[in-house]
Amino acid sequence: QQQVKQSPQSLIVQKGGISIINCAYENTAFDYFPWYQQFPGKGPALLIAIRPDVSEKKEGRFTISFNKSAKQFSLHIMDSQPGDSATYFCAASREGGANNLFFGTGTRLTVIP
Amino acid sequence: DTGVSQNPRHKITKRGQNVTFRCDPISEHNRLYWYRQTLGQGPEFLTYFQNEAQLEKSRLLSDRFSAERPKGSFSTLEIQRTEQGDSAMYLCASSPGPGLGGYTFGSGTRLTVV
Numbered sequence: 001q002q003q004v005k006q007s008p009q010s011l012i013v014q015k016g017g018i019s020i021i022n023c024a025y026e027n028t029a030f031d032y033f034p035w036y037q038q039f040p041g042k043g044p045a046l047l048i049a050i051r052p053d054v055s056e057k058k059e060g061r062f063t064i065s066f067n068k069s070a071k072q073f074s075l076h077i078m079d080s081q082p083g084d085s086a087t088y089f090c091a092a093s094r095e096g097g098a099n100n101l102f103f104g105t106g107t108r109l110t111v112i113p
Numbered sequence: 114d115t116g117v118s119q120n121p122r123h124k125i126t127k128r129g130q131n132v133t134f135r136c137d138p139i140s141e142h143n144r145l146y147w148y149r150q151t152l153g154q155g156p157e158f159l160t161y162f163q164n165e166a167q168l169e170k171s172r173l174l175s176d177r178f179s180a181e182r183p184k185g186s187f188s189t190l191e192i193q194r195t196e197q198g199d200s201a202m203y204l205c206a207s208s209p210g211p212g213l214g215g216y217t218f219g220s221g222t223r224l225t226v227v
Binding site for chain 2: 006034036041042043044045046049089091099100101102103104105106
């Protein structure tokens, strides 16, 4: 049973465009929602994370939007660059991230120059 | 400290052999986690330690898998009698503890069972 559902599976965006990846969850006990970026042959790297007491968090070109009532959250990458081409995973956890993470299935982003 | 270190990076083994992987976490992090990632999927939780205590194990961790963190520093993950289905990337991560920030993952050990 997939605790966190992620879409789309793959995404192609022109350089300078906006990349949007969506995730949904069911478990209302989740209280920590990070996004990870993974390059081939590397482990996932934390990009940005949000807790459910805020609806949006922005760090540079990366923004998380969070809708608690709909149990959905999304990652927006503004001004997408070829260097952003990677696989992105959303995740969710209890206990503010201290507990194990449940990951989505990933979105493979390709940014075309 | 340059991050979470995992060794070896790659391991090829014959079915039925035992393998052991090592993880060295960030030194001040007291939580250590093991995940497994198969191609095209997100990482799946296996187990985690608070210092030397193993606090939680996933049902994915069959009897053939064992993890230790004897002195609360490095950890080992052993797989006995490997099967082809064990082929995956095994990821280690560490964190400073509850509410103190996200995980830092290592680069993983890629296991291929032939």
